[in-house]
Amino acid sequence: MFGFAFAGGVTYNLVAMRDVTIEELKRLLVENCVLKVNLDEIAEETPLFGPGSVGLDSLDALQMTVAIEQNYALVIPDPQVAREVLQSLGTLRAWIVRESAKQDQP
């Protein structure tokens, strides 16, 4: 399941794409964003930012960008894209699946 990819001197912890689950994205979120919420309280469609959300801010968005690159070798190019990708764990999973499918194409 785990492998390493080398690109431009950077080492990624690469996870095979078919295994991307909401559970693992939840763990990624909680480990990276120092959240004090219960994992069970976060659903696939729970908003990550704004009112009634998990309560992330702009620093968390940067942190998630780094974590996603480190674990999935996918670069979120700018804050605009980050805002769209990081609406919820569902939108994040959809983006990871879509982007890695693009990369797999010859």
Next chain:
Amino acid sequence: MNGVPTLPSAIVVTGLGCVTPLGPDLATTWSRLIAGAAAAAPVTLFDVAGCRCRNGAQAVLPELPLPAKQLRRLTRGSRLALPAAREALAQAGLLDERGRSVLAELPVSVSTTGGGMAFGEQFLRGVLAKRRGPGQYRLVAHYSAQRQMLDLQEFLGFRGPVTIIANACASGANAIGHARDLIRAGRAECVLTGGYEALTELIYVGFDCLQALSTERCRPFDRQRSGLLLGEAAAFLVVESAAHAQARGARILCELAGYGHATDLHHLTQPHPTGGMLVNAARTALQEAGVAPGYVNAHGTATPLNDGSEAAAYATIFQQAPHPGPLPASGARETHFESPLPVLRGEGQGEGFPRISSTKAAIGHTLGAAGAVEAVFAIQTLRTGELPPQLNLREAEPAVAGQLVQAGERAANLPATMSANLGFGGSNAALVFARGGMGQPVARGRSLPALAVAGTGQVLPGDAEPTLSVSGATYPACRVDLKQERLARWQNEARLRRASPISLFMVAAARQALDAAGDVDPARVGIVAAYGTGAVVLSRRFFEGVIKNGQRFASPNLFPETVFNSPTSHLAAVLGVAGPCYSVVGDESAWVNAIGVAATWLANGTVEHALVVGAEEFDPIILDAYAKVRWLRRAGRFVPAEGAGALVLRRPRAGEQAGITSWAEGFTYRNAREARRAAAELVRTKQAGAVRTAAHNWFAEIERELLPDAPALPYHGNAFTASAAWDTVAALARPGATWLPIWGLNEQCSALLLQGG
């Protein structure tokens, strides 16, 4: 200068010096700056291969007349600071023919954010690589900021108290403002002040991971600005009372006519979009000065958020209709943070909106040095009439469009200039410099018989327990139980979500002290926090992550928490304090420096209450560091600890005697022999009621010898500023007078004279 005599009550500048990426001294830097030179180039000081950005503004280190062996132990920060300070003292006429200070004692008020950070980085790499040897000892011994100031004192031949302010990117302005406050309060006549910052990997990678660095050009106040350029520099000023300068026949360069500081509670790293706290800081400074600036050296980092907020602030400050009321009589003047802008002399002579530029496009953002370098530039503009152009501008931010300085602009006979700075943690500061005779009379502080203690609070650690170091050795350490209710209740506070444990200790101790004090108006409170090692848990975790995972995966969530000022800013946000907030760093004696800052605020009427907090947190790397400098050699002799202590100070009421009566500071030392001498000198200030602090280090022996009959205070382990705070609280609980020695483990001994209630 313009025929108007400088009032003896004025506070003036008599010396300037700097080392910047544009040159080794002020004359070279200035001519290149005015010519439009910029110093951006690929960083070569350390590897940046894993970063998004590659550019920085590096300085060429000036030659120093020192033996190679001595040069090797100087950090890069010292290599920048020493020549800049020497230039300032020389211009002020304070150096003899051998290049030594003619004043044997000269207080220093200085700022930095990184100190000797590169040595700390090397040390951590060494520990992780299980490296041994004398090199590691040198790194620990010379890493902290106070060592660089000892280098400076030794090089220039003077002694005296050193206050190191680490308020992130605004702290250069705060250090100069504190020099002014010291003179206003009658605590000094002449102060060497400034700031220094060396580029280091930890800070560079930190800003890179926040995506705050521009990958193209640094474009302050441009609508398409994309981020900042990091730089390094040092700048120093000699600031003195006009009476002192006139008495020694010194040439007065300008008046330091006004200073304001306010804290923005909006977010740890983002300013409020309206720039409201910069407005408050600038208004306080302008009201003190009573004269309108013709030029503002802006903070202008070229990050999207900073420049937008700052431009909005200038539009508010300078376009608002002048306040119709008369200025309050000087002397009775109090500083209020919501004060309206007074009618300023100099307005109407030209346009009300000053010319503006950010010199960060040329020399980069020099962090702890920025406020000092830019103050020097603002003074040089006042003196020469040459305005530093706004480089790299294509389409200006609308709120300041038309005000940004173009190449070749001159403005003769400016009455005043201003320098403004903002920093992480919401620190906002402004300084106003006026031509001689243009500033209004300076309101002197009231001399206070004592600082009354309205409340005290403590977070104490538990008993010593065996604890693992990073390299795997076991030593005893005294830890705080984070699960206890009075700490745990703050853990769900949104602002403290990412914070290091030190913030929890500070909030709990401060809350206890404020509750004991009773009726305290948060709008009229200032905070001074003293740190030895600060947020060391997250600093170590951040840089260890960089070493293990690579620069590319540095943690944006951790980096802002590594800044000295962050816990202070969290404390202000949780308590709702928007007045001045300073972070003071050093060893145990930083606690006394912090009390000194609070005393100037109370004497000058800046605040009604000053909350002074000493706090430290434990991290396993501390054991490795202390083991390396041989403090842990004998088991049980020295036990690292963590926690916090807090005092709420206010002016005494009529007839009230209890509190902090006086203090002695500036007994600096660099080695064991000098430590013995400093201790003996300190003990000469001893009065009745001396106690021992059972410091459990090499001072324990000296203390027993010098104070054989003194009773010992309880020992909770060694936690730098927190230990000093605990000892102060214990001494205040004793009846009558207590003389409390504070044995700084790194560089300085000091003492407090306390009167129990």
